[in-house]
Amino acid sequence: MKRPWSGQVEKEEEDRVPQHDPNNPLCPGNTRANGEVNPDYNNTYVFENDFPALQPDAPDPGFNQHPLFQSKAARGVCKVMCFHPWSDVTLPLMTLPDIIKVIDKWAELMVDLGSTYPWVQIFENKGAMMGCSNPHPHCQVWASNFLPNEATLSDRCQREYLKTHGEPLLLQYAKMEAERQERVVVQNADWLAVVPYWATWPFQTLLLPRRHVQRLTNLTAQEREGLASIMKRLLTKYDNLFQISFPYSMGWHGAPTGPYLKEDQFHWQLHAHYYPPLLRSASVRKFMVGYEMLAQEQRDLTPEQVIHLGNRPRL
Amino acid sequence: MKRPWSGQVEKEEEDRVPQHDPNNPLCPGNTRANGEVNPDYNNTYVFENDFPALQPDAPDPGFNQHPLFQSKAARGVCKVMCFHPWSDVTLPLMTLPDIIKVIDKWAELMVDLGSTYPWVQIFENKGAMMGCSNPHPHCQVWASNFLPNEATLSDRCQREYLKTHGEPLLLQYAKMEAERQERVVVQNADWLAVVPYWATWPFQTLLLPRRHVQRLTNLTAQEREGLASIMKRLLTKYDNLFQISFPYSMGWHGAPTGPYLKEDQFHWQLHAHYYPPLLRSASVRKFMVGYEMLAQEQRDLTPEQVIHLGNRPRL
Ligand SMILES: O=P(O)(O)O[C@H]1O[C@H](CO)[C@@H](O)[C@H](O)[C@H]1O
Ligand SMILES: O=P(O)(O)O[C@H]1O[C@H](CO)[C@@H](O)[C@H](O)[C@H]1O
Numbered sequence: 001m002k003r004p005w006s007g008q009v010e011k012e013e014e015d016r017v018p019q020h021d022p023n024n025p026l027c028p029g030n031t032r033a034n035g036e037v038n039p040d041y042n043n044t045y046v047f048e049n050d051f052p053a054l055q056p057d058a059p060d061p062g063f064n065q066h067p068l069f070q071s072k073a074a075r076g077v078c079k080v081m082c083f084h085p086w087s088d089v090t091l092p093l094m095t096l097p098d099i100i101k102v103i104d105k106w107a108e109l110m111v112d113l114g115s116t117y118p119w120v121q122i123f124e125n126k127g128a129m130m131g132c133s134n135p136h137p138h139c140q141v142w143a144s145n146f147l148p149n150e151a152t153l154s155d156r157c158q159r160e161y162l163k164t165h166g167e168p169l170l171l172q173y174a175k176m177e178a179e180r181q182e183r184v185v186v187q188n189a190d191w192l193a194v195v196p197y198w199a200t201w202p203f204q205t206l207l208l209p210r211r212h213v214q215r216l217t218n219l220t221a222q223e224r225e226g227l228a229s230i231m232k233r234l235l236t237k238y239d240n241l242f243q244i245s246f247p248y249s250m251g252w253h254g255a256p257t258g259p260y261l262k263e264d265q266f267h268w269q270l271h272a273h274y275y276p277p278l279l280r281s282a283s284v285r286k287f288m289v290g291y292e293m294l295a296q297e298q299r300d301l302t303p304e305q306v307i308h309l310g311n312r313p314r315l
Numbered sequence: 316m317k318r319p320w321s322g323q324v325e326k327e328e329e330d331r332v333p334q335h336d337p338n339n340p341l342c343p344g345n346t347r348a349n350g351e352v353n354p355d356y357n358n359t360y361v362f363e364n365d366f367p368a369l370q371p372d373a374p375d376p377g378f379n380q381h382p383l384f385q386s387k388a389a390r391g392v393c394k395v396m397c398f399h400p401w402s403d404v405t406l407p408l409m410t411l412p413d414i415i416k417v418i419d420k421w422a423e424l425m426v427d428l429g430s431t432y433p434w435v436q437i438f439e440n441k442g443a444m445m446g447c448s449n450p451h452p453h454c455q456v457w458a459s460n461f462l463p464n465e466a467t468l469s470d471r472c473q474r475e476y477l478k479t480h481g482e483p484l485l486l487q488y489a490k491m492e493a494e495r496q497e498r499v500v501v502q503n504a505d506w507l508a509v510v511p512y513w514a515t516w517p518f519q520t521l522l523l524p525r526r527h528v529q530r531l532t533n534l535t536a537q538e539r540e541g542l543a544s545i546m547k548r549l550l551t552k553y554d555n556l557f558q559i560s561f562p563y564s565m566g567w568h569g570a571p572t573g574p575y576l577k578e579d580q581f582h583w584q585l586h587a588h589y590y591p592p593l594l595r596s597a598s599v600r601k602f603m604v605g606y607e608m609l610a611q612e613q614r615d616l617t618p619e620q621v622i623h624l625g626n627r628p629r630l
Contacts, residue, residue, distance in 0.1 A: 006448055006449060006450075007443055007446060007447060007448035007449075008443035008444060008446070053606070053613050066491070067476075067479075067480065068484070068487065068488050068491065068512070069491075069512055119610070121606060121609060121610045123605035123606055123609050123610075124605065125602070125604045125605040128322050128323035129323060130602065130604045130605070131322060131323070131602020131604040131605075132322055133321055133322035134321060134322075135321075140605065140606070142606055142610070144610075148610035148611035149610070149611045149612075150608075150609055150610050150611065151610060161382075164382075165382065169383070172383065173383050176381070176383065176384075197383070197384055249604045249605040249608050249609070250605075251605060251608075251609035251610075253609070273608075273609060275608055287440070287445065287446020289440045289445045289446040289564045290438035290439065290440040290445070290446075290455065290564040290565075290566060291368070291436060291438055291455070291457055293465075293564050293566075293588075293590055294436060294438050294465055294564070294566035294568070294588060295434070295436045295438075295457070295459075295463035295464070295465050295466060295566075296463035296464045296465065297464075298368050
């Protein structure tokens with residue numbers, strides 16, 4: 001953190017976004033790339049991504065004999081979910097009832113797509129720095145006919161931990177962080193947001209229910225309210241940190257679905273990861289490059305230092 | 316690749332770099348942060364990083380009882396290696412004899428640091444987009460008292476492949492790519508650069524010797540010449556692709572050192588990875604964000620399409 005920085009500096013201010021842009025395919029009433037017209041929606045709005053990375057009918061690449069040249073069809077669907085009809089709001093600026101509508105829609109999509117697909121990845125890329133190609137508040141939902149790498153790894157680690165230690169990993173972890181109060185960013189009766197002990201991104205957080213919950217679909221009405229409230233507080237803290245609309249990628253991980261709905265998934269605990277790219281200021285990011293790509297991720301700040309920064313009063 | 320892009324656009328032209336900048340701590344004759352004065356060097360120059368991420372005497376974090384709260388001291392050294400006395404050159408612009416001096420110095424550092432440290436990571440972050448904080452041509456060398464994650468994974472996969480298939484993974488792979496000629500970018504008598512079958516970054520390449528070589532230190536004089544030549548050709552191709560000094564992170568992986576020097580490392584094949592961030596043009600990068608961070612990396616272009624782009628004649 002003491003190195004002089006003469007490297008890349010990010011643009012500090014995003015261009016002012018109008019509430020409604022007649023050329024933005026995510027706004028109500030506008031026409032999208034495929035010719036469809038968006039309804040005049042009032043809260044959330046879900047549609048099929050017009051440029052999907054996954055498609056239900058991806059062709060089979062055929063049989064590959066050699067172990068070094070293996071490929072398989074990746075099939076699925078990609079949806080886009082607008083959070084709000086206005087382009088100039090973000091989740092922390094929305095009202096609690098409107099955030100609850102987002103959570104309810106997430107759960108609804110998990111039921112729908114999860115009925116057949118083994119993995120449904122809900123994720124939000126926020127801010128130009130995180131590759132977001134449209135400023136309208138939205139997230140994406142990609143459902144696949146396979147368990148992606150991160151899901152497989154998370155499943156394996158949680159399964160092994162339960163076997164060895166007799167308790168779900170993240171349930172035990174949440175309890176211990178709640179007791180220690182060293183890395184807790186925000187908390188309420190049902191939820192906890194911490195900078196995880198093993199964080200690699202400087203301001204990374206992990207959002208967890210306190211109760212053992214395997215999937216978004218299992219949250220009670222009260223837990224959904226509590227989630228809306230803790231998300232608003234967490235994201236407001238992020239925005240306050242450097243006095244900007246804080247960029248991040250976030251996403252939900254819960255027990256796999258589709259054929260896995262019939263299996264025991266006791267080892268799973270629902271959680272959301274927040275991965276923000278910033279390090280020193282609104283314009284100097286952490287670059288996960290050379291050593292990180294080729295050897296191992298390395299932190300510039302410990303989680304405990306980060307918590308301290310986040311609690312520093314701002315002028 | 317067909318999505319409209321209204322996301323972040325990178326600065327196309329880097330500011331013109333002077334051949335010698337009296338304020339740049341990497342230039343010959345200048346004073347560094349610790350007060351030391353650089354010699355008037357003629358080719359390469361190696362010094363200790365003044366802001367090292369690894370230190371030989373990192374304190375022991377003490378014993379952690381709980382399995383979820385484990386930490387260990389990461390000890391090591393971080394060196395910086397300048398490639399050339401001038402700030403306004405890059406490897407592809409250097410002469411072959413000067414590139415050979417870089418390769419010889421790499422091998423020398425591997426001998427020195429590798430005599431005790433199990434892993435010596437040589438890597439170059441090139442370009443502001445890849446977090447490079449100083450425009451002077453240089454790489455870094457971080458030696459650690461542990462095998463980093465990527466090294467552990469690479470070791471495990473190569474070991475398992477040899478056990479199952481009776482031949483080192485990357486030796487067999489290089490032979491097959493040389494035969495197929497579908498993903499080869501450049502080649503000569505001793506070396507091969509391919510867009511690997513499993514590439515995730517659009518213009519990612521893998522640079523391999525054709526002979527079974529475990530470490531940089533085992534390269535013959537002829538192989539070092541061939542390496543200088545293929546690096547110059549590969550990096551010139553990169554620069555020509557979008558007509559800019561092409562950004563990337565690159566690094567060498569070879570058999571581990573220190574205590575591992577005494578063990579059988581037949582499964583290892585030396586190789587270098589090149590990870591460039593660009594996707595569509597000099598100013599639109601591939602963002603490895605949301606789905607990639609939370610689920611699995613996904614490609615926008617197949618390796619075969621990339622080869623085709625790279626061979627397209629430029630005006
Ligand atoms: O050492 P530098 O060039 O100051 O820093 C660069 O490389 C390091 C090692 O890959 C990264 O940890 C930093 O994020 C990056 O900015
Ligand atoms: O889908 P978008 O917003 O066009 O694209 C963004 O998210 C995708 C999924 O994380 C990434 O693959 C793209 O690189 C990124 O720019």
